[in-house]
Amino acid sequence: MLTTRENELLTRVEGDAPMGRMMRATYWIPAATSRTLIADGTPQRVRLFGDDFVAFRATDGRVGFFDERCPHRGVSLALARNENCALQCIFHGWRFHVSGETIETPTQAIAAEQFAKTIKVNHYPVREAGGLVWVWLGGGAPAPFPDFPFTHLAEHQISMGATKVPVNYLQGLEATLDSSHIAYLHRDWIGDLGAAFKTTGDVHAPEFRFVSQPYGFSAGALRQRPDGRTDVRCAEFVLPFHTSTPTSRPGMGSFQFLVPIDDVTTWWLIIFWNAHGPIDPAVLEIQGPEHADLDNFVPPLGGPETHWGQDRAAMKAGSFSGFRAGLLSEDTVVQVSMGPIADRTKEQLCSGDAAIVRLRRTLLDAAARHQAGKPVNPHAMSYRTLQAHAGVVDTVGSWTDLAGAEIAPG
Ligand code: FES
Numbered sequence: 067m068l069t070t071r072e073n074e075l076l077t078r079v080e081g082d083a084p085m086g087r088m089m090r091a092t093y094w095i096p097a098a099t100s101r102t103l104i105a106d107g108t109p110q111r112v113r114l115f116g117d118d119f120v121a122f123r124a125t126d127g128r129v130g131f132f133d134e135r136c137p138h139r140g141v142s143l144a145l146a147r148n149e150n151c152a153l154q155c156i157f158h159g160w161r162f163h164v165s166g167e168t169i170e171t172p173t174q175a176i177a178a179e180q181f182a183k184t185i186k187v188n189h190y191p192v193r194e195a196g197g198l199v200w201v202w203l204g205g206g207a208p209a210p211f212p213d214f215p216f217t218h219l220a221e222h223q224i225s226m227g228a229t230k231v232p233v234n235y236l237q238g239l240e241a242t243l244d245s246s247h248i249a250y251l252h253r254d255w256i257g258d259l260g261a262a263f264k265t266t267g268d269v270h271a272p273e274f275r276f277v278s279q280p281y282g283f284s285a286g287a288l289r290q291r292p293d294g295r296t297d298v299r300c301a302e303f304v305l306p307f308h309t310s311t312p313t314s315r316p317g318m319g320s321f322q323f324l325v326p327i328d329d330v331t332t333w334w335l336i337i338f339w340n341a342h343g344p345i346d347p348a349v350l351e352i353q354g355p356e357h358a359d360l361d362n363f364v365p366p367l368g369g370p371e372t373h374w375g376q377d378r379a380a381m382k383a384g385s386f387s388g389f390r391a392g393l394l395s396e397d398t399v400v401q402v403s404m405g406p407i408a409d410r411t412k413e414q415l416c417s418g419d420a421a422i423v424r425l426r427r428t429l430l431d432a433a434a435r436h437q438a439g440k441p442v443n444p445h446a447m448s449y450r451t452l453q454a455h456a457g458v459v460d461t462v463g464s465w466t467d468l469a470g471a472e473i474a475p476g
């Protein structure tokens with residue numbers, strides 16, 4: 067259970083809220099999937115931390131990232147013409163080069179060229195890696211760019227799903243570390259997830275253990291097997307909103323990113339990769355028949371008046387949750403049903419929530435450090451080999467063999 071103040075600190079990310087400020091000042095932020103930005107194509111509205119931006123791919127392939135409002139009189143630059151390596155506002159024709167310079171102000175009569183040089187466009191450094199456009203919103207010199215295990219891989223080695231969820235980022239992030247919900251909420255899919263999830267389905271109260279890491283922490287969910295050995299599923303939490311969980315397929319890694327769009331909306335990314343070859347394109351489908359649109363993988367669910375589309379007849383017929391569209395719809399529904407920002411002052415937690423408690427402490431500590439002017443660890447190391455592991459160990463204490471593997475200094 068948290069105080070109201072702690073819950074506000076944890077969840078608020080807009081404006082001067084300390085959590086959002088810590089995230090923006092320390093980390094590169096995933097902003098769009100590369101595949102949705104086409105050269106000279108439609109500029110994309112991007113909202114992050116409650117601020118509105120526009121991202122576009124210029125004629126030469128470069129990505130520009132500006133404040134959404136035209137510096138002249140505030141028209142959305144998502145409406146702009148995108149050509150000749152520049153956005154041209156449709157209201158008065160002012161042109162802004164992809165590099166962030168104002169190159170034409172045709173409605174200025176006198177010394178237009180000189181005048182254009184004085185017009186400032188708020189633009190931000192971007193990098194493209196791993197199928198994502200990342201933006202630096204922290205001002206000043208950007209932090210080291212994160213070297214995730216998939217950011218150097220080719221397109222055919224990565225499978226990426228993305229969707230917007232109308233809920234605060236922390237609800238989604240908590241779910242990524244909440245190993246104990248799998249046996250209930252995702253019961254319908256455990257069989258499809260394969261043998262690696264058998265003990266997860268059988269043992270409903272895992273014991274959690276943790277190792278602090280420079281990037282966040284490793285969280286081991288430990289379950290006793292009938293043969294006396296211990297089944298370990300170890301997740302890796304990487305500040306500020308990234309979790310790697312073990313996959314059911316050998317050689318395949320996965321990360322989930324819960325990017326704050328604003329206080330009550332989250333951009334949820336699920337990334338699978340295969341470092342050794344092409345990725346199986348069906349990888350997202352093992353989680354249900356949703357995912358027709360990989361940039362919007364959770365289909366519309368309806369609201370509380372329809373129980374978010376829950377199928378009670380299916381429940382009578384054997385479905386546990388009543389959401390047959392897929393595992394990711396189940397996650398979305400439970401999070402949305404908690405309200406846009408869950409009231410954590412009213413919770414009554416149990417041992418199965420230990421990873422959630424650890425996550426909140428880690429985030430609160432990072433925000434407090436930043437507020438106090440102390441450094442928060444940026445992505446100052448290579449994560450190239452960081453991957454969540456699952457396995458079976460003979461003694462409980464040796465679970466850490468599966469934690470935080472092989473992090474090389476960057
Ligand atoms: S508002 Fe954009 S050019 Fe006038």
Ligand SMILES: [Fe+2]
Pocket residue numbers: 241247251252397
């Ligand atoms: Fe889930």
